[in-house]
Amino acid sequence: MNPIEKRLEVLRTALVQNSIDAYLIPSADPHLSEYIPDHWLIIPWLTGFTGSAATVVVTDSFAGLWTDSRYFIQAEGQLEGSGYQLIKPKAFQTADYIDWLAENLNNEVHLALDGRLFSISQLRKIEKKMTGKNVTIDTNCDLISDIWSDRPAMPDSNAFDHPVEFCGKERTLKLGEVRDAMKRLDISFHLVTSPDDIMWLLNIRGKDIKYTPVLLSFAVIGVEQIMLFATGKKIPAELTDEFLKLGISIYPYEEITGKLSALSEGSSILINPATTSVTLYKSIPDTLRIVEDISIPSRLKSVKNKTEIENIGKVMVRDGVALTRFFFWFEQNHEKVEITELSVSEKLFELRSQEEGFLGPSFETIAAFNEHGALPHYGVTKESDSLIGSEGILLIDSGGHYFEGTTDITRSLAIGMPSEQQKTDFTLVLKGMINLVLAKFPMGTSGYQLDILARKALWENGLNYGHGTGHGVGFCLNVHEGPHNIGPTAPADNKTIIEPGMLFSNEPAIYREGEYGIRTENLMICYEDEETEFGQFLKFDTVTLCYIDKALIDKSLLDSKEIDWLNNYHAEVYEKLSPYLTGPEKLWLKEKTELL
């Protein structure tokens, strides 16, 4: 019996002891955000699957793991011999584990989960599917703490100031904007559960989560006062003083439930049901009217301010210089020394580290050669690390946090002579990226309306990719930031529209299992174009600066608009990056960015 099987056995014993028929485990922490600290990485520890999104259901005779198509190939490998079955959801981004529960659990079933790790909207979905069945759900059940002996401690980093010269807006102004919105909504309290919302609001950053410059924290914003829940010593003294003046009181992290349940004077509280845990939700006194919507800071921070946009421009130059140096180094050395996926990742880190204001990678670098590239979110490990050989496609998806912004870029590189299929695939993906960034659309448009622009050329050739096209990007914050996105699925409320100042990734792709993956990703920012009698129109501007490998382009598949875009882009890349490059680097980039 391997360690994973043993843990499953121990968990099943706990199920029996507690008379539980099915236990549910999510990829989540008490903030229900995408980025979770090691302490909460229950699923990797329990099952061996290291992908970022999954749900596990364990019964006495069944152990299943649901994840999305990004991770199918990876999960199949990692779950082999684990005792867990990989269940592929039928549609993009669905929670089919709930369907499974409804179909496979009969009457009089006792279901259990840790209410800190499920959002109230997830619980409602489960409850809805179970209507009419005689099911009890224990939402206060933590079976993991007892059996996970060497569990990593809760993170405990210190906060640091994020000055206004970087972020462009004083705390007081942001607080004022949030409170104005609360007033309009007639809300007395606003529970903010997402650490990045709190970082943005208070102009602070932390290092509690790998790849994410945040402090694990909750906040309750009142009309006059703010309660910030983060261990006291985490906030430096000079900030504590300023916070006090702003009416911000700091409490230990764990006190959130107690303080929530003691809220009395107000009449209503705004929460986001998708990020508010069952435990927090149940702590809110019945006397408060609960208003549900995404958080106010989340909407406000999605639109970058003028200073942020200017700073993003600066950061893109630095990041582009680091990338150019990397690709130059790679081409000079690839045939001389052994370069592996891990050493690619290390070299990129080294070069980014030389740039001003670099805080660290914005996510785990994906350096994936050939068949590894077919795993959209491949994370290289010592075991999987491959030598970059002499033929194939190298996909590199990486990014950095800088004080002045966050980057996220993917390039796919031809090693040796690319095949016709590789060139066709690459060019169709490139067409998609270009057609999306060239979009012009009226104010009021949502991301799901634009998604097809990135897919059309692929669809016409019977190809597709199983993930979204673009995500929002934080400003020295989460590399994936909502509520805006560009993808095939419309959010249930249809409310998020694309606004000037929103920053998006643009990353169509193609994955050929067992062969290679191709993805090209730039960040782009939305700006106002012309206003006509038919409304205000918007456009995108690419901000990422790095050449695109022409060796993979089949020019005959591009139309003149697309070729123009590429040539203009390459001219801009050279113009903005070359002043910071050495002579040989400059010469090399000149060639890479020559007219197609």
Added chain:
Amino acid sequence: MNPIEKRLEVLRTALVQNSIDAYLIPSADPHLSEYIPDHWLIIPWLTGFTGSAATVVVTDSFAGLWTDSRYFIQAEGQLEGSGYQLIKPKAFQTADYIDWLAENLNNEVHLALDGRLFSISQLRKIEKKMTGKNVTIDTNCDLISDIWSDRPAMPDSNAFDHPVEFCGKERTLKLGEVRDAMKRLDISFHLVTSPDDIMWLLNIRGKDIKYTPVLLSFAVIGVEQIMLFATGKKIPAELTDEFLKLGISIYPYEEITGKLSALSEGSSILINPATTSVTLYKSIPDTLRIVEDISIPSRLKSVKNKTEIENIGKVMVRDGVALTRFFFWFEQNHEKVEITELSVSEKLFELRSQEEGFLGPSFETIAAFNEHGALPHYGVTKESDSLIGSEGILLIDSGGHYFEGTTDITRSLAIGMPSEQQKTDFTLVLKGMINLVLAKFPMGTSGYQLDILARKALWENGLNYGHGTGHGVGFCLNVHEGPHNIGPTAPADNKTIIEPGMLFSNEPAIYREGEYGIRTENLMICYEDEETEFGQFLKFDTVTLCYIDKALIDKSLLDSKEIDWLNNYHAEVYEKLSPYLTGPEKLWLKEKTELL
């Protein structure tokens, strides 16, 4: 005081007598469908506004009418001097009257409405917005019956058989499919409120509603029995006998609430909250578990069967012949005799009536010259009727019900010499229509993902249109049929995907207020294209057969794919229609369909 003002005064008196602060009136009948009989046309009688979609709110000091952008120009005209204020919703397809209620009604308010005319989901939205306010809602309040003295009677047509040679599937098979779906959902009853669902299920048709071949009826489908609510004499004896054998009992229309409230033996009932009235909803016994979704017949009938698709092909030839004759007649006579919008409509009716199996127009013909064309749903009246002059654009949107299918087609015609702007507008609209019909997309795609294809060329030029791009079309049933559509707004549940066999309209447009409107509309049907490792791909095939006016095309704006589509389409139009045309008509169509 004009009659409209008088009616408003009488209504306000009734408000005072009943201590009502605000009374709500929708464009609706007890089936909450789009097509309503004259008996329920309360808003046109009360306000003078004849558009098909509106909501009216009356208080002691306010009288407002909400409608969507299709009707803004028309409503502004018709409401002048009525005492009603036109309120334009902020966004496409929103129910801003609810926001208005929430913002303008203070505490302790008594709101009233006729629960037969509001869906339960509408009521929930109202209640949700009013949360926290001390509002009572009387949902059983009919103030109109008493004050509308010359109100049209309830319709009372007879049902007739819709034979299987037309509709392609026996009643028993359809019933079996519905019951299979009920079984899968573990449902004991299914309340069906939409007449077209019932017509489809029982293979009958009626003439209760103008332009819509249905019988006003409700049905409750049980596992063994079906209760059909329609006045007894409406069903011919030969059908009644067959119905009895199938377990279908016929009850008077009014008995639906009583029979619903007497349902006992079952455990659950499926209803569509969007088409189930508050009154019906409240009649359902508390002992039944209510499952909410769109109706099963609605999903099933949206996918046309093989016979239906073949018959649609036949009907398109007949409709195309009638249209070709019409346009030939128009061109021959336009300069010789006076032709008005009304006579266009009459001539079209006359020519369609000569075709086999024609039952009547599928909606009120829109024949709109110049500025009238800028009203997307212009309905010509004796007062508005215009002479078709010697210069401008004539927009004709018309359709017919045939036993073998329903048609819906729009053509915009140049009269005299078109301007450059008119040619550009027409060509951009045409580009949109062609790019949508040329779409290739994977199974799982929804209409909102494709909408941009029809708009992209317009958006690139700062243009747009304020309505959806495509609606489903019934088979000898409602010309607008759900749940599928192609438009900018995704349905809240995101569940409707495009399936092979679905019939759509494809109708991008442009409206220049005070000048002209241009719309080109074909129907298209979805079919299976190739299956690759990335999934099953789908495409569309245009089924409407009628030439497109080349005089309005600026060829330089079309790419080779678009020109090919048009030339191929025109070749098909000529090939399929010419066998039925006279010599001169044939010669004329040959010229109209010559290569661009």
